[in-house]
Amino acid sequence: MFWKSVVGKLSLTILLLVSFVLCVLMFFLMQFFENYHIQEAENDMSQMSAKISSLVDSDYDSEFIEDATEMLRDPSSRVVIYYADDEQWISGTEDTDLNFINESWILNDEEAQDLTDQVTSQSSQGFVVNDNEVISVGSPLENGGAVFVFKSLDMINETRDQTTKLILLSGGIAILLTTFFAVFLSSRITAPLIKMREAAYNLTRGEFNTKVPVLTRDEIGDLAVEFNRMGNQLNYHIQALRQEKEQLSSIVSSMADGVFTLNRDGEIIVINPPAEAYLDNWNYEHKQDEEKERQLPKELKDALNEVIAEERAVLKESVVQGRNYVMLVTPLYDESHVRGCVAVIRDMTEERRLDKLRKDFIANVSHELRTPISMLQGYSEAIVDDIADTKEDKNELAKIIYEESLRMGRLVNELLDLARMEAGQIQLHVDSVAVQAFIERIVHKFQGITQDNEVELSLTLDMHEQIGEMDADRIEQVLTNLIDNAIRHSDKGGKVEVHALSNSDFLHVEVEDNGSGIPEEDLPFVFERFYKADKSRVKKEKQGTGLGLAIARNIIEAHQGKIQVRSKLDFGTTFSFEIPMKHS
Template sequence: MRYFNSVVIKLWLTILFIVTAVLIILSVSLMGFFNSYLKSESGHTLKQQAEKAELVLTSHHDQSDALTYVKELIENPAGIIIVQNKSDLDDTYEDPLKQLMVDEIKENDAFDKVFVKDEYVVKDIKVNYQDNRHEFILIGYPSQAFNHEDSGIFIYQDANSMDDALNYITFIIFIVAMLLLILTTIFAFFLSNKITKPLLLLKSAAFNLARGERNNKIAVYSRDEIGELALAFNKMEQEITLNISKISQERNLRDRLINAMEDGVLSFNMDLEKQLQNPMAEKFLDDISQEDTDVLSKLVNQVMQSDETIYHEISTFNKHYVLIISPVKNTTQGQNNGAVAIIRDMSEEKKIDMMKQQFIANVSHELRTPIQMLQGYTEAILDGIVVEKDDVDEFLNIILDESKRLNRLVNELINVARIDAGETTLNKEMMDISPLLEKNIQNFKQSAMEHKTTLQLDLQHTKAVAIDYDKIFQVITNLLDNAMRYTKSGDTIKISTYNDTSNLYIKISDTGVGIAKEHINHIFERFYKVDQARTRGKHGTGLGLFIVKAIIEKHHGEINVESEQGIGTTFTISIPLVDTAQ
């Protein structure tokens, strides 16, 4: 059946149908015309014969001889019946065909005109003769050759004698029709190919264009409607290719921009199916739970129905997201086509807000303790509660210690503020770090003797390094101070150095109480204390290690810690031998 979908076949069948219909109508018309013509000519010939018979009968005096002559003249192949008086029709004839004709003359009222009105009558009659159906032409001609008014001459001839002529004409028409059909078929295929070949090229090019393939220009062979169609298609393909190129460039630019966004972009259609999502949105979908996903679907559906923008927050284990969900409208119809969600990771901002709150609380707490002690001991002296010199000296020493503690806390806060503001600058110089470490050890000798702690120094490095002397001195001081705080009598604190081809390594190890595993990843955070206590005494402010790490990273180095409770702790510092900032 697919062949009937071809334009060539349809056009050929259409032309063939039209030509066949025309030939059938023409053939039928010609056959009818020739049949009528032959019958008319036969009737005219029979009339001429009747006129001759009438002339012979009226010109001869001997009617018997005239009748014999007329019958010999006309009969074979035609037959003649001469009725001198209408009563002759009642006679019986030996020839059965003549008897049939006589019966027809008697029964057919049309032949009464011959006897009554003296008019010429021609009739086609059909009779059964010799077990076959025959068609005859029977004419009636009024005669004046006899003394009776109701006399006439009737001549009949078998119309089947015209079949040979009609058959020959039919054969000629059939041959001509076949030749015309063959010529029509050839012409139809030629015409259809001429018309459809460009159309097939257009169809193939259109399918290629639909698949996104580039076509060569379609050749234009004529300037008719099909040629103009090919020109229009070439122009259309050029415009489509240009527009596709522009759209592709714009889409690529859009995708790059969306993928480069720090915010997530998630687009939905009216069926809540995802249409567009960038890597940030994919990460968001991976982070949230199934319950949060269901909430997101409900919010998107609500936005598409209410036509309003919705703000929503979703928090996971370690992330905090803010969602802005807005409807997407069709600019032409003004109807919603879906919704788009902008996903912003506010985890850092949330963390910073919490750190600010925690910072304020910690600073307030750390400052309150020494200030209260300064105020309390000063008031005790001023109010005369203590009057003995030894007691006053003790109170003044406590006030001095708390003042130093307060000064150290303020300095650490200033350092932290500078680090956060990025204002920490380094004055690097190439130097041997040995003198710096020896001075640190010398500063802590008195404290080590008081705590009965052993200090050891093992220097095995051979390379100089670019450092800021004061900042690295502060680092080593903070680490030794921590080690002194968390060691007991009899413990050992050791500073050792060595280097490889890339880095200088400084290790500060102790045999103190150690750090629990759950605290290892947090000890470099600001205000973090292993025992979580904020009291005076051995416990620091929780800012020392934060400052240490910031200074080491400023030197493009690293600091790592290894510790085990009850065994001790080791801090390892690595500083590049080559100053990467230069």
């Protein structure tokens, strides 16, 4: 609203101040002019009565006196001369309100008698006759009698009213002019302030390049200059803060570790994507209602309380969805007061898994080498000690030694191949391959093995593209390993089905069996080195080294493809891989 603005308030203040001064001035002026007109009328009447009385006292002829009186008197007044011989003379008048003053009134009216009785010196008196206010001035004569001048106050009041109207009109015009100039002056004064208000509003919206025009060189102009300088400084500092914030946000967001920033009440201030994932997994594991606000993990709450209580960094561990997390919670200080904490959460699952794999690798290699070495040593001692009497027995022992040496060589070669693959040193010999014939050939070579194991092997083809680019030997190694595993884990009368699909984009192959299956807890580790399922379900004479699937995964990934497994215990297992038809 206008009256709530600076212009309105300033204009209203000026208007009220000037109006108050004008009202006081007009009141005193009206009082002054009211008394002034009456006083002036009395003075004129006194002078007139004094002149007429001096004429009468000069013994002039009464006719001369009366003619002179007619000339001297005010047309709106009436003069009455009381002679010493009790005769009276009454002048004419233009004021009809004085027509009541006549000989009858002089002789019979009590007020007229009081006037003549009280005149001992020049005096004035007012009275009311027939609702007419009349003022009279009397001057005594030396030889007795008096001269009275009468005048109606209506004339004086009319003059006073005219003066009052003029004063009120002048006051009204003055107030109008004051209002106009007050608004004009206030607008001129506050125009730069309004510009500054608009600029300040723009600053609150982040428009720090807003400038206020410098219209004057006075204090308001200096204020505009300082305001612009303040805007420049704010823009500079905000840009610096924004850059630091973006830099910090980028650093936090790009961190592999989860980061929480919490206040004392446990409210999340800053969180990055890994921390979001940890929080979602924790709430999912603890079956929190998704419609409700996510809760802070208990371990983090306990760490926060401990940090606040002891004012030191706290290390906690947490297990969520089978993954191991370590959280380092550090206090945040507001001067000497702990205002919250920063929690850095690291997923240690992979490190601990790798550490376990390293230990298991040593144990597995030792285990895998110990058996053939023991057999080599035992059968060699048997030959050296001549335990084998006949040539056939010695040949049998030598054959066993030979097979175990081949097994050791195969294990060492596979270890070397796997090490090269995991080091990224695998070399692919890519060539164009007739996919259908390639797969049929590989499946066909297992016909003898499946007959010996009484397992049914079938092939289903859906080939829309016949030529693919791949390292045929490496892919054959993968497919051979998958089919061989399926046969070895199938019981007599079991089925192994190979499904192959090709199009212009990829080659997809599935090897499905209805064998013993893989326990759910072992599925994440089937492609690790030396992984073997429950040994009780593996045919003793056909145990592998546990490196085939790890090698297969590296070969498929080298072809920019992917390999996966689906299995259900006692229902069977399906291994599948997919590679591009065009090698890039």
